[in-house]
Amino acid sequence: MRSELLLVLATAVVGSGVAFAHHSPVVFDQAHKVSITGTVTEFKWGNPHSWIHLDVKDERGEVGSWGVEMNPANNLVREGWRASTLKPGDKVTIVVHPLRNNEKGGQFLSIKLPDGTTLGNEGPGVL
Amino acid sequence: MPVRSTVLLVALLLGATAHAQPTKETHPPGALSPENLKKSRAAAPFDLTGTWQHELRGGPSWKFVPEKFELTPEAQKHYDAGRAALAEGKVYRDDIGQCWPPGLPLIMTRVHPFVLMQYPTAIYMIAGFENSIRIIYLDGRAHSDPDIVVPSFNGESIGRWEGNTLVVDTKYFPGHHHWLDQGGASIPASDALHIVERMKLIENGETIEIEYTMTDPKSWKGDWKMTKRFNRKHDVDIDEVECTPDINENLPGTTSSSLIR
Numbered sequence: 001m002r003s004e005l006l007l008v009l010a011t012a013v014v015g016s017g018v019a020f021a022h023h024s025p026v027v028f029d030q031a032h033k034v035s036i037t038g039t040v041t042e043f044k045w046g047n048p049h050s051w052i053h054l055d056v057k058d059e060r061g062e063v064g065s066w067g068v069e070m071n072p073a074n075n076l077v078r079e080g081w082r083a084s085t086l087k088p089g090d091k092v093t094i095v096v097h098p099l100r101n102n103e104k105g106g107q108f109l110s111i112k113l114p115d116g117t118t119l120g121n122e123g124p125g126v127l
Numbered sequence: 128m129p130v131r132s133t134v135l136l137v138a139l140l141l142g143a144t145a146h147a148q149p150t151k152e153t154h155p156p157g158a159l160s161p162e163n164l165k166k167s168r169a170a171a172p173f174d175l176t177g178t179w180q181h182e183l184r185g186g187p188s189w190k191f192v193p194e195k196f197e198l199t200p201e202a203q204k205h206y207d208a209g210r211a212a213l214a215e216g217k218v219y220r221d222d223i224g225q226c227w228p229p230g231l232p233l234i235m236t237r238v239h240p241f242v243l244m245q246y247p248t249a250i251y252m253i254a255g256f257e258n259s260i261r262i263i264y265l266d267g268r269a270h271s272d273p274d275i276v277v278p279s280f281n282g283e284s285i286g287r288w289e290g291n292t293l294v295v296d297t298k299y300f301p302g303h304h305h306w307l308d309q310g311g312a313s314i315p316a317s318d319a320l321h322i323v324e325r326m327k328l329i330e331n332g333e334t335i336e337i338e339y340t341m342t343d344p345k346s347w348k349g350d351w352k353m354t355k356r357f358n359r360k361h362d363v364d365i366d367e368v369e370c371t372p373d374i375n376e377n378l379p380g381t382t383s384s385s386l387i388r
Contacts, residue, residue: 022237022256022370023224024310026213027383044377047368048239048257051377069378072239074255074366100216105379 021069021107022048028097028107036066036106037093043086047072052086052094052108068096070108080119090114152275155268158249163266168247171265172291173328175250178365179335179357180240189236191339192312193351202314202346208387209313217385219313220306224381225388226257226370227304230280231297231322232339234259236355240363250286255365263295270298278318280305293326302345317345333359 038056050070055063070076073083086092091114096106110120156163181189198206205220212219223229229237239255248266253259261281270276270285282297302318325338335357342350375381 021224021380023378023380024218024221025380026216026218026310027380027385029216042377044374046374047366048370049374049378051374053377067377067379067382069380072366072368099379099383099385101383101385103379103383105383107380 025107027099027101029100030097032098033095033109034098034106035093035095037091038066039088040086040090040092041065041088043088045073045083047074050076050081052092052111054092054094056104064104067105068094068108069105085113085119095120156266158262158264158266159246163248164246166247166266169288171245171247172288172293173332174245175243175293175326175328175335176245178240178242178360178363180360180363181236181238182356182358183238187353187355189233189238189355190311191232191236191307191341191351191353192314193353196314196351197348198314199344199346199348202317205313205315209311212313212387213311215385217387218310219387221310221386222304222306223309224375224386226372226375228257228259228280229309230300230305230316231261231282231284232341233306233309234261234281235337235357239368240360240365242365253365255368257370258365258368263293270296273299278302282320282322289325291327293324295322295324295326297322297324307346315346317343319343319345 036054036056038054040052040054042051042053044051050073052068052070054066054068056066057063073081093112095109095111097109098106108120110118112118209219218224223233228234234254234256235241237254237256241252241254241256244251246265248264250263250265252261252263254261259281261284263284263286265286265288268285271283276283276299278299278301280301283299284295284297286293286295288294298321300316300318300320302316305316305320307314307316320341320343323340327336328334329336336354337357338352338354340350340352
């Protein structure tokens, strides 16, 4: 069990997401999704990747830092993202394809922002 | 300067002039020099200037490995190591992820768009992926002397027109950190890689179709043939994209302990 905070979602491989990773996606489990809720510590807006770091409390109450990598900014902007979309301290819920090795990281699929707005989709990457 | 030092310096200079001087390389007119551009040439059958992107869905795979192949023993070692890593959910030598250039042919099909700028004497390509640059010379020059050329990940490309087809011959690759796939079939591209591309502009100028023929006797037997298509992007610009350490050190996909380097 990864964490009580993680809702493991069996994933049908459908959808329209396109991952623009510059590296191999094999380390991510494209067949599964997990949902993590935590507090943003850093949001980097950039190319070839944007990323989010957030603190997530596990089932023992211990806080761990998660890394979530995203598509490049030049693609995210077409999906409604802006450099100002996230700031440290924001409470968010993010759905990712998790790392296969249970390390605290994943490939971004979607996010629920503090105001309830949702960005992204939960389709798989193509790579 | 002391007398002894002065005498020694003069002696060294005299000695240097006594040796034969190496032949200096004379460079032909540059591809964009006015004298080269204004030379009389047949009009190009088509102009590839534009922004293009490999078909992401419904078309041929972005990968350049055929379904069946026979590798050399050295390449087979890498392939087997890659398969073993995959079986464990790991990645074997994802050099692109660690900021090495993808090189030809993968630079053409990575998901980022690329720009082509065509002149009578050359086609300049800038990829949105790590801003890799590729130049296809069309001014009639031959491949460079192998004793002069500096091998590069996109190689040296020489193009010529055959009817309505642009035929591009590319060689002179570095032979290290260069692969035919990424995170899948770990087949290395050696310094003997040779690529011939037959390019056509189809679909009313909206699609480039490229037939690839690739040989690499140090990595596989025979030639590999495949076709890729690239669609014109009307509402896309490429950006400056650099693979930098500060980005990689913050990404789970490039720092995971499941990466075998």
